[in-house]
Amino acid sequence: xxxxxxxxxKSTVGEALARRLGADMLCTDTEVEKxxxxxxxxxxxxxxxxxxxxxxxxxVAEGLHSWEGVIAVGGGAVLDEDxxxxxxxxxxxxxxxxxxxxxxxxxxxxxxxxxxxxxxTKLRQLLNERLPIYEGLASVxxxxxxxxxxxxxxxxxxxxxxxxxxxx
Numbered sequence: 001x002x003x004x005x006x007x008x009x010k011s012t013v014g015e016a017l018a019r020r021l022g023a024d025m026l027c028t029d030t031e032v033e034k035x036x037x038x039x040x041x042x043x044x045x046x047x048x049x050x051x052x053x054x055x056x057x058x059x060v061a062e063g064l065h066s067w068e069g070v071i072a073v074g075g076g077a078v079l080d081e082d083x084x085x086x087x088x089x090x091x092x093x094x095x096x097x098x099x100x101x102x103x104x105x106x107x108x109x110x111x112x113x114x115x116x117x118x119x120x121t122k123l124r125q126l127l128n129e130r131l132p133i134y135e136g137l138a139s140v141x142x143x144x145x146x147x148x149x150x151x152x153x154x155x156x157x158x159x160x161x162x163x164x165x166x167x168x
Contacts, residue, residue, distance in 0.1 A: 001064070001087060002072045003134055004095035005127050007102035009144045009152065013095060014072035016149040017156060023069035028077060031059045057083060064090060075126070078133045087137050093156055094138035099127060101145040 002010045002017070011027050018025035029040055032055045036043050043052045056077050063071045064086050077083050102123060135141070140159040144152055 001090050001092045002070065002095055003078055003087070003092055003137060004075065004144075005097060005102055005130060005134070006075050006123065007104075008075070008095040008097040009149065010072040010075070010095055013144065013149050013152050013156075014070050016153045018070040020153050020157065021070065021160075025070040025072060026063050026067050027072045028056060028059045028063060029072075029074045031063070032056050032074070035059070053080065056080075061086060075130065078130060078137060084133070084137060091139045091160065092137050093159065094134045094141045095144050095152070096134075096141050097143075098145040099124060102127065 002014050004010050011030075014025045014027065032043070032052065033039055035055060036047075038046070040052065043055070053076070056074055057080050060071075060073055060077050060080075060083050073083075073087070078087070140156075142152055142155045142159075147155075
């Protein structure tokens with residue numbers, strides 16, 4: 001499981017990690033969009049955040065129960081108490097990113113509805129709110145600022161071996 005804020009690299013690193021493992025990747029945001037038949041931004045505007053979060057909770061729970069590959073969990077999914085409890089039973093990699101780098105990566109991305117208005121201010125608020133949750137859920141924390149996705153995967157791979165040993 002990969003968790004982290006918007007701009008931390010969950011999708012990019014998740015794809016690279018899945019390739020390295022010879023596995024598939026489930027991006028929970030992409031799966032929510034597929035089920036809803038519209039982009040996340042449209043779900044927020046047309047159906048509301050509560051509807052998006054319910055779909056997200058369903059996708060994450062199903063993924064954690066049955067997915068065999070890499071899961072990139074949407075940045076806000078960790079706000080759900082049941083999702084946090086579910087993640088607690090798994091090896092969770094927190095992709096940590098500095099504010100400046102996260103702001104650069106997400107930019108003025110209109111597909112991120114929680115960052116509308118003043119994206120930098122909203123991103124800072126999201127990071128401040130979610131940071132303790134990400135840190136609390138993490139089996140391991142991997143810094144992404146200034147690193148290529150393959151370098152980040154290099155850092156994650158040994159932790160997967162350790163997670164397998166811990167489960168035995």
